[in-house]
Every structure is written in C-alpha cells, then in structure tokens.
C-alpha cells in the first residue's frame with residue numbers, strides 16, 4: 001500500500017501526465033514481513049534514497065505513521081505548546097517563516113529553521129553539522145531550553161509512557177517489554193522525515209527534457225547560476241545529487257558584522273572542550289545562543305578557519321523558505337542575490353569563492369526567476385492548502 005502523503009504526490013504527478021518512480025522492498029528486520037513502498041517525486045533518485053536508510057532503522061508503514069504522530073504532537077514539549085511542526089510547518093515548506101525560531105514560552109534561538117524536506121540526504125544535520133543523522137538531530141530540540149524544553153530525555157520517555165495510545169503503538173512498531181525509549185522515539189520521527197521529499201519542481205521537468213517547463217528568464221538564470229554568478233560551485237547540482245549543495249561549510253560573511261568578540265567566544269568554547277564539558281546538549285545550547293551561534297562550524301571542529309562558516313543550504317523550495325541564511329537576516333531572494341553580487345561581507349575567513357559578481361539588474365532578475373523554479377509540487381500544494389498533512393494512522 002502506498003502511503004497517503006506520497007500517494008497524493010503520485011496523484012498530482014500522474015494527473016499532469018508524469019509518472020514518478022516508485023520503489024518497494026522487503027523490510028530488513030526479522031519479523032517485519034510487510035513491504036514498505038515509496039513513491040518518488042521527479043528528480044529524486046530512488047537508489048540514493050534507499051542507500052540513505054540506516055540498516056538499524058528500517059522503514060515500515062506503522063513506524064512512519066507513529067513518527068508522524070510524534071512530529072505533530074505538542075506534548076513532546078515542556079508546556080505542551082510546541083511540536084516539531086511548530087518550527088517545521090508543512091504549510092511553510094516545513095519552516096516557520098521567522099528570522100529565528102521561537103520555542104516554549106516564545107523563547108528565541110539564534111538560528112533560522114531549515115526545511116526538513118530532503119533533510120535525510122544531508123551528510124550532516126544543522127547549520128554547523130553538529131549531528132550526523134536525523135536520529136541524532138531529533139534528540140536535541142526535545143531538551144533544548146529555547147525549543148521544546150523538556151528537562152531530559154528520560155522525562156520525554158516518562159511522559160509518553162503516560163499516554164496509552166503511544167504505549168500501544170510503540171509496542172506494535174518496536175515490540176519488546178519496554179518499547180518506549182528515546183532511541184525508538186527518534187527512530188520513528190526520522191522514519192517519518194525520510195518520507196518527506198522535495199522534487200517534481202518546474203526545474204526538474206526542464207532537466208527531464210520539457211523545454212516549456214520554465215521561462216526564458218529562468219533559463220538565463222540557470223546559465224548564470226552555473227557560470228558568471230558561480231553559485232553552483234557551492235550549491236552543487238547533478239542528477240545523482242540534485243540538492244543544490246556541496247554539504248560543505250563556507251564563510252560567506254553573513255554574521256560577521258553582528259558579533260565582534262569572536263576570539264573571546266572561541267576561547268570559551270575551547271575551555272569547555274578541554275574540561276570535557278562540551279557535551280552534545282551543551283553544544284546544542286551554544287549553537288542557539290546569541291554570539292556563540294555565529295561561530296558556526298567552529299563549534300564542531302574548533303578550527304579557527306571555521307569561524308563563521310555554515311553549511312551550504314540546499315535550495316529546493318527556496319521561494320517558500322524565507323527569511324534566509326543561518327540567522328534569517330535576509331528577507332528576500334533579491335536581498336540574497338545583491339549580497340552575493342557585492343562579494344559577500346569581507347572578513348578574514350571569507351571563502352575564496354565569494355567575489356564581486358558585477359551582475360546587471362536583468363541578470364539578478366533572471367537568477368531570481370531561476371530560483372523560483374525550484375518549488376516542488378508537494379510544498380506548493382501544502383502552502384496553498386490544496387493538500388494537508390496531519391497526524392493519524
């Protein structure tokens with residue numbers, strides 16, 4: 001049976017004459033006889049998807065449904081007001097539309113919420129790559145004091161154990177005598193996230209050979225993206241990695257004006273590390289704390305060259321995911337393009353690939369027209385309310 005959400009994509013796809021690929025295979029784990037079937041939007045390679053599913057967290061329909069329920073459940077937060085979907089809202093291409101996210105009690109972090117669409121393909125998670133997998137990632141917001149603010153993972157587990165429906169569903173999915181554990185919670189959430197894909201954008205149809213799928217301006221923009229504007233050197237695109245990112249970290253200067261005392265902050269992080277106090281939870285707190293947040297990739301590597309470097313974000317659905325950059329400091333795509341045109345923000349760590357571009361008005365318009373062809377059928381339909389996704393079986 002095809003899952004409902006993806007089934008809808010398939011419907012949308014076929015109704016306009018396209019037939020996205022699909023894939024099914026027997027679940028690896030013993031005792032899970034049911035097959036899991038996925039339908040893929042145009043442009044997203046099924047074999048890569050399959051490769052990215054961890055062997056210790058096979059996909060099953062019941063697990064995905066459970067993960068979806070957890071994803072939308074505000075009871076995973078300290079005061080029952082915040083869920084994953086609060087900050088990664090399907091109606092906003094799984095972002096929150098705010099410069100920086102607000103968690104429990106309206107507390108603000110220091111970073112902009114990225115989309116979870118295609119997040120499963122990220123080599124590392126978060127703007128600074130501090131989590132390796134979706135499972136690792138999902139553990140952090142639950143206990144971050146400015147996000148879901150639960151006192152501990154044990155507290156999350158204890159809370160869910162009070163809810164009979166979850167006791168039943170965890171047992172169905174994971175079996176055993178004590179099925180509700182933090183690892184099972186994040187495994188289910190990650191399995192749900194792995195069904196949330198972005199593809200089948202006008203640009204994908206263009207790449208697949210439909211010359212009419214995008215405008216002449218967007219075609220010129222694509223040529224600029226690959227050529228004069230040099231965007232593709234970091235926002236890599238090729239059929240086997242069609243995500244518009246190299247998954248690497250670069251300093252393009254975004255936050256370099258905001259904070260002056262980088263040295264002091266960096267020294268403080270170094271000290272914490274030396275004292276063995278830079279735990280995953282501590283690192284997560286620092287990442288969302290003003291000032292420290294701007295250290296970027298340095299927080300993970302503690303290499304001076306990484307101060308102010310952030311992960312190249314993927315660009316699919318970018319027309320729907322503003323405001324932009326790790327700190328949400330740019331409101332519009334035009335603002336982003338103008339920032340690149342002037343050569344970013346000069347600072348000692350500025351990436352060598354960022355130089356003045358000398359783009360004309362027309363060229364900047366074309367580049368923006370191209371970026372606007374990256375909106376997926378799925379995210380657009382959700383944003384327009386043509387389809388909805390909500391928990392339930």
Ligand code: HEC
Nearest residue numbers: 083084087101102103111112113114119125126127141147
């Ligand atoms: C209060 C808002 C908020 C909540 C609640 C929240 N997130 Fe996030 N999420 C963010 C922000 C902000 C970031 C970026 C932080 C950073 O990179 O340092 C992020 C990053 C991520 C990423 C990494 C994406 C990437 O491209 O690197 C994933 C995946 C994700 N969140 C999933 C989840 C899941 C699953 C939950 C629920 C368990 C959740 N988030 C809860 C705000 C939130």
Ligand code: HEC
Nearest residue numbers: 229230231234250254310311312313324325326340351353
């Ligand atoms: C040297 C590598 C590099 C080059 C070249 C580059 N980018 Fe980026 N891009 C990045 C990084 C890194 C970020 C995130 C920076 C941050 O938040 O501090 C980013 C962010 C963005 C964002 C914001 C996306 C979001 O979700 O917030 C857009 C849009 C974007 N780039 C488009 C472009 C365009 C268009 C070009 C060409 C004119 C380009 N980039 C060239 C590395 C690059």
